[in-house]
Amino acid sequence: MAPAYALTVRRSRLAAALLILTAWQALASSGLLFRDVVPSLWRIAAALATTLTAPAFYANLRVTAFEFAVAIAIGSMAGVLVGLALGASHFLSRAYERWVHYLAPVPKIIFFPVLLLAFGAGLESKIAMGTISCFFPVAISVAAGVRGVPPVLIRVDRSFRATPWQMATKIYLPAVRAALLNGLHLGFGVAAIGVLLAETKLSKAGIGFLVMDAYHRFDMPGMYALLLLVVFLVAGVNMAVTRISRS
Amino acid sequence: MPRAEVRLLAPACGVLSLIAAAAALQALIVTDVVSRYVVPPPTDVVMAIARIVREEHVVARFLLTSGETFGSGLLILAVGVPIGFWLHRSALARRAFEAWVAAWAAAPLVLAYPLFLVLFGRSSLTIVVLGFAAGVAPVVLKTLEGLTATRRVLVDVGRSLQITRGQMFRKILIPAALPEIFTGLRLGLTFSLINIVGVEFLINFGGLGQLINELAERYDLAGTYAAIGFVLLASMVFFACMEHVERWLRRTH
Numbered sequence: 432m433a434p435a436y437a438l439t440v441r442r443s444r445l446a447a448a449l450l451i452l453t454a455w456q457a458l459a460s461s462g463l464l465f466r467d468v469v470p471s472l473w474r475i476a477a478a479l480a481t482t483l484t485a486p487a488f489y490a491n492l493r494v495t496a497f498e499f500a501v502a503i504a505i506g507s508m509a510g511v512l513v514g515l516a517l518g519a520s521h522f523l524s525r526a527y528e529r530w531v532h533y534l535a536p537v538p539k540i541i542f543f544p545v546l547l548l549a550f551g552a553g554l555e556s557k558i559a560m561g562t563i564s565c566f567f568p569v570a571i572s573v574a575a576g577v578r579g580v581p582p583v584l585i586r587v588d589r590s591f592r593a594t595p596w597q598m599a600t601k602i603y604l605p606a607v608r609a610a611l612l613n614g615l616h617l618g619f620g621v622a623a624i625g626v627l628l629a630e631t632k633l634s635k636a637g638i639g640f641l642v643m644d645a646y647h648r649f650d651m652p653g654m655y656a657l658l659l660l661v662v663f664l665v666a667g668v669n670m671a672v673t674r675i676s677r678s
Numbered sequence: 679m680p681r682a683e684v685r686l687l688a689p690a691c692g693v694l695s696l697i698a699a700a701a702a703l704q705a706l707i708v709t710d711v712v713s714r715y716v717v718p719p720p721t722d723v724v725m726a727i728a729r730i731v732r733e734e735h736v737v738a739r740f741l742l743t744s745g746e747t748f749g750s751g752l753l754i755l756a757v758g759v760p761i762g763f764w765l766h767r768s769a770l771a772r773r774a775f776e777a778w779v780a781a782w783a784a785a786p787l788v789l790a791y792p793l794f795l796v797l798f799g800r801s802s803l804t805i806v807v808l809g810f811a812a813g814v815a816p817v818v819l820k821t822l823e824g825l826t827a828t829r830r831v832l833v834d835v836g837r838s839l840q841i842t843r844g845q846m847f848r849k850i851l852i853p854a855a856l857p858e859i860f861t862g863l864r865l866g867l868t869f870s871l872i873n874i875v876g877v878e879f880l881i882n883f884g885g886l887g888q889l890i891n892e893l894a895e896r897y898d899l900a901g902t903y904a905a906i907g908f909v910l911l912a913s914m915v916f917f918a919c920m921e922h923v924e925r926w927l928r929r930t931h
Contacts, residue, residue, distance in 0.1 A: 631880065
């Protein structure tokens with residue numbers, strides 16, 4: 432891209448961003464909406480600073496991060512195992528993969544009442560929510576990756592009488608690295624959403640809980656600040672995973 | 679095992695093993711190994727289906743959720759296709775904003791549902807707007823992709839016949855990009871439906887999502903499981919139909 436053109440592109444982006452912010456500020460000071468529904472940019476910035484300096488935010492962030500990390504660990508592990516089994520066995524794939532595909536896009540939050548009953552209202556039900564969210568993209572991606580493994584590699588390993596464990600660790604897992612990272616990438620995003628949504632529904636800790644707490648107290652600048660932080664945090668995790676998977 | 683046999687036998691084994699798992703669960707619940715206050719017996723769930731269809735107005739709720747998704751779909755088409763067309767026409771706009779649309783597509787918008795609640799109230803409008811916000815980006819991106827992939831020769835023939843801009847749009851660009859636009863619409867409606875049912879559940883308002891929440895709050899366990907099964911079935915039918923329509927559209931184009 433020529434430097435002059437790149438500059439025009441940057442200016443267009445800046446102009447659009449300024450337009451959006453100005454429109455927001457104008458709406459905030461117009462009095463058209465109920466007070467505080469659209470708080471001014473300054474108040475949102477002040478709430479952002481308050482949130483970022485409050486110890487409570489970091490304590491709740493730790494809770495959410497813990498739930499997310501455990502959910503990812505269990506969900507991706509289960510996803511890899513099921514994906515390997517579905518991808519390696521034509522029979523299992525014909526028997527069950529259709530169900531996994533059909534279940535994958537349904538809104539997982541509808542399982543939350545069942546998870547609440549099974550695991551209680553504490554961290555466990557949020558972890559379970561993140562786990563089932565993460566499981567499907569990883570399983571589907573790994574299964575597709577296994578089917579893409581060159582048959583000659585599998586035949587060579589079979590001719591050496593490799594055990595199923597050796598087949599999984601020496602052939603399938605190295606060959607499906609790209610598919611696994613792709614699945615994990617999708618899984619990270621949906622697990623974060625699963626955990627946070629579950630926290631907004633019923634919890635006593637976590638970032639989702641803080642958002643709902645601000646909503647119930649009608650602390651709109653605080654709620655907007657938290658939502659911005661959530662979006663940036665999830666986008667940050669997303670970018671980090673993308674960078675790792677590319678490297 | 680020969681492939682033809684696997685093709686017939688495997689799906690049957692899959693269904694039978696699920697039925698066997700349900701029977702095993704029933705046995706565990708009847709013998710009190712698994713608490714019936716956590717997992718209701720599968721037979722109770724099956725019997726609850728007729729009850730919730732009759733008493734909880736499942737058909738009306740199904741139509742409400744479908745209507746909200748349809749409303750979001752119309753908004754998505756009305757806004758997404760023109761934006762896609764604009765990004766196709768203006769190279770500068772595409773260079774500046776295509777990445778923004780992609781970022782929007784990846785943003786966890788459903789987490790902002792309290793914001794939509796504040797702006798639009800606890801109403802169907804909130805649900806439709808959230809469904810629209812969640813599903814518009816794929817239509818923009820796929821419209822742009824479809825228009826960009828239009829064969830050069832078609833556009834050149836149109837120009838040589840000196841057709842107007844409107845005719846070029848209606849007769850050449852849109853028909854050529856239609857399969858891609860539909861792929862975008864399928865993705866968009868899928869995201870919309872996921873978000874719509876999710877938000878109905880979260881804000882306890884509307885159709886099928888609210889039904890699950892309400893039955894769970896009443897501690898009607900068999901009803902809750904039956905309602906979850908119904909939503910799963912409705913989602914599966916929806917996704918399968920969309921896939922078939924897309925395949926048919928690609929074949930006929």
